[in-house]
Amino acid sequence: MLLLISPDSVEEALGCERAAEHLDIVDVKKPDEGSLGANFPWVIRQIRDVVPADKPVSATVGDVPYKPGTVAQAALGAAVSGATYIKVGLYGCTTPEQAVDVMRGVVRAVKDYRPDAFVVASGYADAHRIGCVNPLAVPDIARRSGSDAAMLDTAIKDGTRLFDHVPHDVCAEFVRLAHDAGLLAALAGSVKVGDLGALTRIGTDIVGVRGAVCEGGDRDTGRIQPHLVAAFRAEMDRHAREYAAAVAAAG
Numbered sequence: 001m002l003l004l005i006s007p008d009s010v011e012e013a014l015g016c017e018r019a020a021e022h023l024d025i026v027d028v029k030k031p032d033e034g035s036l037g038a039n040f041p042w043v044i045r046q047i048r049d050v051v052p053a054d055k056p057v058s059a060t061v062g063d064v065p066y067k068p069g070t071v072a073q074a075a076l077g078a079a080v081s082g083a084t085y086i087k088v089g090l091y092g093c094t095t096p097e098q099a100v101d102v103m104r105g106v107v108r109a110v111k112d113y114r115p116d117a118f119v120v121a122s123g124y125a126d127a128h129r130i131g132c133v134n135p136l137a138v139p140d141i142a143r144r145s146g147s148d149a150a151m152l153d154t155a156i157k158d159g160t161r162l163f164d165h166v167p168h169d170v171c172a173e174f175v176r177l178a179h180d181a182g183l184l185a186a187l188a189g190s191v192k193v194g195d196l197g198a199l200t201r202i203g204t205d206i207v208g209v210r211g212a213v214c215e216g217g218d219r220d221t222g223r224i225q226p227h228l229v230a231a232f233r234a235e236m237d238r239h240a241r242e243y244a245a246a247v248a249a250a251g
């Protein structure tokens with residue numbers, strides 16, 4: 001499982017740089033503009049400059065409306081600014097068809113510019129609270145649009161978490177659908193260390209985290225702490241080892 005950490009600024013990205021050996025992807029976002037809030041192009045560029053070259057930089061394009069042209073142009077902006085993972089939150093899409101329209105535009109805009117870029121279609125575990133596409137529709141939206149990964153995050157950061165809205169067995173189904181479609185499955189939403197066993201068992205490819213690695217567990221007022229990133233990674237590795245041993249023992 002890969003670890004994606006979301007800094008909101010160059011200062012926080014320096015914290016990620018100090019913990020670089022413990023993380024896999026640095027994901028630039030602007031949490032005060034929403035769950036997948038988009039940051040400024042120059043912040044993406046500055047963060048690309050401070051993060052080690054072997055770590056991909058991801059950027060969120062926003063909790064986007066159903067405006068395929070607008071979103072495609074924004075996604076290209078993120079890619080031009082140096083992000084190679086482009087994450088789009090399908091906030092304003094109420095049907096799978098709308099979501100496919102948006103993601104097709106993103107995939108074309110980004111991959112025409114940079115064919116090796118990695119496009120992530122993100123739905124929301126708490127979609128029922130905001131009226132957007134159902135979580136289990138996201139893998140097929142990602143497949144039909146030519147995206148590379150299907151993701152879930154939570155839209156409303158009010159203390160409720162991924163598994164509060166999408167139980168373990170439904171998350172497992174999400175991962176299975178993504179894998180059957182040849183995609184990676186990414187999960188986030190106030191994930192904590194205690195969730196790592198379940199996320200490992202269901203075969204999650206990427207876990208996205210912010211609050212759990214901020215001081216005080218507070219994604220808004222806390223800052224990303226390198227020692228919390230290291231501790232989170234150590235728990236991920238422990239669960240991976242234990243799961244591999246259990247699978248081997250089961251024959």
Ligand SMILES: O=C[C@H](O)COP(=O)(O)O
Nearest residue numbers: 006188190208209210211
């Ligand atoms: O992409 C991952 C998000 O930044 C998750 O943030 P969170 O762990 O605070 O919900």
